[in-house]
Amino acid sequence: MERQVVITGMGWVTPLGHDIETVWRRMLTGDSGVASTTLFDARTFPSSFAAEVKDFSLEQFLKSDAPKHQGASRNAQFALASGVTAWEHAGLSRYVGLDPTRVGVYLGGGEGPIDFDPCAAAALAGCLGEDSEVTPLDTVRWAQTAQRVLDAICELEQDPNMAGGHLAVQFNAQGPNFNTLTACAASTQAIGEAMHVILRGDADVMITGGTHSMIHPLGVTGFNRLTALSTRNESPRTASRPFDRTRDGFVLGEGAAIVILEEPEHARHRGARILAEVVGYGSTADAFRITDIHEEGRGAIAAMQGALDSAGMTPEDIDYVSTHGTGTEENDKIETLAIRRVFGEYADRIAVNSIKSMIGHLIAAAGAVELITCVLAIRDGVIPPTINYTTPDPNCDLDCVPNKARKREVRAALSNSFGFGGQNNTLIVRSPEQA
């Protein structure tokens, strides 16, 4: 790759806090953001806990701009707060030379949380008979209730392109605006594709990353029915156990992470501080099965290899791999296999963690949070731990930085995200000093 794209600003809203340094400190101490679910009464659900964002107020971030976003969904709120933090961090709020037509958005935004109560009320109106028996759906009765109880803004805000619209409005970003929704790989894909938007000259600045909250009754239902979630209800803080032999599924999280990508000359010209360079991106499809990952990690291997190739790097250039590491039986085993295939003998000399052990799985937003973690690891020369690691699994035998953060110089880090249906995306970032 002849030209690079640089990161000049970062912001996130996570279950461990809402600003970069607080969350980072808590990660380095191995803290957990997982607890009993409070967003709805989940006590009888197979999984009654989650990694929720706590004590969050959009007004603290938006101040006088808050009224512009009245009605913003939880997704859009997280994206806006992260976006404002990143924008400030990049010094763009003070820069007057910006061409708004060359500022774009590439978000991996999930669908907005379902407005559940009206949805349930309409369902019952349509499917409950006179004696409270369940009948086939009467769409006329459903429609009469739905049109009365559904809320216009809540319904609109479920469209996955909405959060990106809020960002465009907030930052007057008139350039290309995309939302990708490749399940759990979405925000890694968004950042990789945003890099290409800049490389090909379609924008100078891209606001990119992801946002998602599926902690609502139907979101949890969907994952519980798939038996993808941990059901360790008696001990939420230890439920997310990537690479541990006793892992039993992932913990649903929520939040957002936004990074500002910038064309390097544009960044240098305005005197921006360069936090890291995005140097590699690989994207593949397993093209295998909807429900299972390819047994040999074919797509994951090709995505990692593609990222290395596009960066002009070899495995020895990487010091840290931030895994997808969900804590499901299948993912962690196959991801380990795939990393071994790509990195060969060198695989035993890299640190391979999963911060999902602490903040759960942010679904569409997961990859962007992990990329920021990579940048901070490069900055501070320290890698956060994979917590809750007690029982080694011979199928997951890489150095997962168990339970304690580790000091280590990180020249470059590779971050994986894999999505349901066989979506594989990998990014590589490196220290700006390596340029």
Added chain:
Amino acid sequence: MAGKRRVVVTGLGIAAPTGIGIEPFWDALIEKRHGIRRIEAFDPSGLAAQVGGELPSFALGDHIPKSYRKSAKVMSRDIKIAMVCAYHAVKDAGLDTKCIIERGEANGPPNLDSRRFGANIGAGLICADLDELAGALATAADDNRRFSLTRWGAEGMSNLTPLWLLKFLPNMLACHVTIVHDAQAPSNTITCAEASSHLAIGEAFRTIARGDADVCICGGAESKINPMAIARPLLWGRLNTEDNDVPERASRPFGARRRGMVVAEGGGLVILESLDHARERGAKIYAEIVGFGAGADTNSWSTPNPKGAGTALALRKALADAGTTAERIDLVTPLGTGTVEHDATEMAAWNKAFGAQLDHVPAITSRGAIGNNGAGSGAIDFAATVVALHRNTVPPSPNTDDLDSGCRFRFVQGHPIDANITQAISVGYALAGTQSAALVIRRHQE
């Protein structure tokens, strides 16, 4: 960008209310057939808008390998439409993919490299199958006929099939398509409402141009024929509720008496290919893609920009990207949804980017015949534009006989006309949202 590869269109797979497959769809355009009727998929009489564009019936099994038929139970309607479009697209392109070989319609091996075959498919907010979801939710009613989350968590949710969630993840259109056709290269899913198809085709164009794939299947598909997909835009007053008894006149893009959009289902997947790859295998080339531009409105996230700034910017950027100007465009394809405010916005955008040039070039919109196909709209419009250019023929645009006084589009009435079309432009934008994108195609010359 120096050294970028040329990209051509070699296959078109369309599922529209007026026809499935590019030939039936084009014939219907030429013959001015209508696809909008009173909704038959369910009883719409409780909804204020009761007409829509439903697809002609199709058998999914005719479009996928026999071994994949059991997967139909995890496919929402949107996914099934994408599967139909994908089959027609690869057949039209003469690509012997895994699906085509397994169906016995070609002898292997595949005539393309799966590792160089990518996907970029636009999808909507996929609606749950209400019969299934509402029926399951109703099992959790308490003694007062109110929904009980406690009952739902304990028992009710088990009435949903274990793989329920997978029917509604937007990326499942691309996942099923890439599985049956074995496309392993970069795979993306764009979810930007009616702008999705143009953004997805544009991204696929760039992916091939930069060398990350040789062939991409791209476009979009969505079904809005679902009570929920009608209830939502009704809340915003965006559907035509006054023409339930005259469905064929309900969708009137840019009409003087337009009254709102008409929901529909459908989509299109197209095959883009590097020029070298297409030449090497002797593919039929419809057109070359030469420009992609995208922009966003920033005045509001929920209501259209009366000045049409985002769409105008997308049009201008696409022209600039193609190294051309509005004066050198011979055919324009607007989105034309038929709502009062969006059509006004779109007219403002085109006026800004094209000005008086609009008075001199023919225009196409099939929206009057097929309604709003959501994330699939743009791919249908793109395909119509490609075929019109390829055949030097501009089809008539139904329900454009009584246009808004501010509308400068020169839609064809009655019979199709012959025209020399070297370059054409097509646009899509999100009705709910801020995104716009435009594509410029050019007659293929060696």
